[in-house]
Amino acid sequence: LGNCQEFETKAYDYVSKSDAYKVLL
């Protein structure tokens, strides 16, 4: 994967910035 930290951060960004998901709880 190269940089796991970068992967984690990107995953988090993906979820928080996506307009397809909304926090339910």
Add this chain to the structure above:
Amino acid sequence: QTELNQMVESMNLLLESLKNHESLNVDLYSGLLVDASIVKLPYLYFLPDVSKENEISLVPYIASQHSATWRISKYLNELLRPFVDKIVSTVFTKRELQSTTLFCAIKITNYHKLDIHKNMIDTVSYFLEENLITNKLEQVTIQNIKNLLHIFLYNNVFYYKDQIYTLTKGSPNTMPLADTLSNIYVFVWQKQILKQLQLNNEFFGRYKDQIFLTWSNGNEEQLGSFLQTIRDKSPNVQFQKLIASSVPFLNAFVQNQNGDLFSRIHRHPLIQGYSLPYEVGHAKLVHSDWLRSALIRAVCYCSSVEDFNLERIYLELTCLTNGYSL
């Protein structure tokens, strides 16, 4: 767990009310009923997409096999899929390739999150109304398909990093129904492209999120501005485009050689060579089928015998490299 139980309860209540209104028969009702004791909350995870140089992008997956919506999605998919496949496979084509004809490959980048649930339900309903002769598909009314679709779309949840999320657009890409729904949505969307292309006898083809079309009616700029009007009219469908006299499409390299169609196998330069697809279960059997279908694909794709032979050798070497005999 409490929230999940409440959600399951509300889903079952809706199913029960459909049964009471005789929209669902008793057998189907009991088949779709959600069993709270075996339902698990799906989770979100990511796999890296390494197809772009110097950049890791992520492909999200939702592990959904034990989710509350699994049974409804399986039922709806088995109902819709054969009909949808039959309708969307219509191809309009007249072979009129000219030396100046441009090729265009389009990739829809948000295939699994195209629109909000309400619009998706409306689109499926419009699609069924337009293509069914009666208001029923296999004894199921369009209204009832809409009802079940509603229960499915609004109850897809998952967890990620200690929070529970709900999907506001699309559905988990790990469910076959997600593909079927996106296929319907894009089929309706692509009509505006087809309308223009049919006027000029162009070729149009689509596999899931990837489109290939020809453009003989003008230059690159005109095709670009035509696609921009499509984008402006329907901003929900996001896509990338590539216009040239030769383009890669799926695993093929397609070229216009002065009015003659030329094609050969295209391999993504960043994907590691000589590797077999990842398979679980009967890998030996699957890989043997893979070799057969890869050879058939090569026969179909390669315009020249030399290219086919190169591909055959490459495929054989791939099997040998991975420890299989021929």
